[in-house]
Amino acid sequence: MPRMLDRESLSAEERLDKSTARALDHLGRTRLNNVQRNHAKLWSMEAAHAVFELHPDLREEGSLLRYFVAKEGRKSGLRGAALTAFVESEFSAGTWWHLVPESVLKGESK
Numbered sequence: 001m002p003r004m005l006d007r008e009s010l011s012a013e014e015r016l017d018k019s020t021a022r023a024l025d026h027l028g029r030t031r032l033n034n035v036q037r038n039h040a041k042l043w044s045m046e047a048a049h050a051v052f053e054l055h056p057d058l059r060e061e062g063s064l065l066r067y068f069v070a071k072e073g074r075k076s077g078l079r080g081a082a083l084t085a086f087v088e089s090e091f092s093a094g095t096w097w098h099l100v101p102e103s104v105l106k107g108e109s110k
Contacts, residue, residue, distance in 0.1 A: 013054065015047075016050035019047040020043075022039075023044045065100055069090050069099045
C-alpha cells in the first residue's frame with residue numbers, strides 16, 4: 001500500500017501537489033499490475049479529497065449532511081441498498097439533524 005500523506009501536517013495545497021504527482025507517476029506507466037492500479041486509485045482519491053477541501057463549493061448541495069447521516073448508518077452495520085433506505089428515511093422523517101455534528105449544521109467546515 002502506498003505511504004499516504006499525513007493530513008494534519010500538510011496543507012491541502014501540499015497534499016494536492018504530492019498526491020497528483022504520485023497518481024500521475026502510476027498512470028504514466030504503460031502496463032500496470034493490480035497493485036499499481038490500486039495505488040493510482042488511492043492517490044487519485046487523496047487528490048480529490050484535497051480538491052474538495054480547497055473548494056467546498058464544488059460539493060453537491062446537501063452532500064456533506066448526507067455523508068454524516070450515512071456514516072451513522074454504516075456504524076450500525078448497514079450497507080448498500082439498506083444504507084440508502086436508511087438515509088432516505090432519515091431525511092423524509094426529518095430526524096437527520098441529530099446525526100450531523102453541530103459545527104456542520106452551523107455552516108462551518110468539517
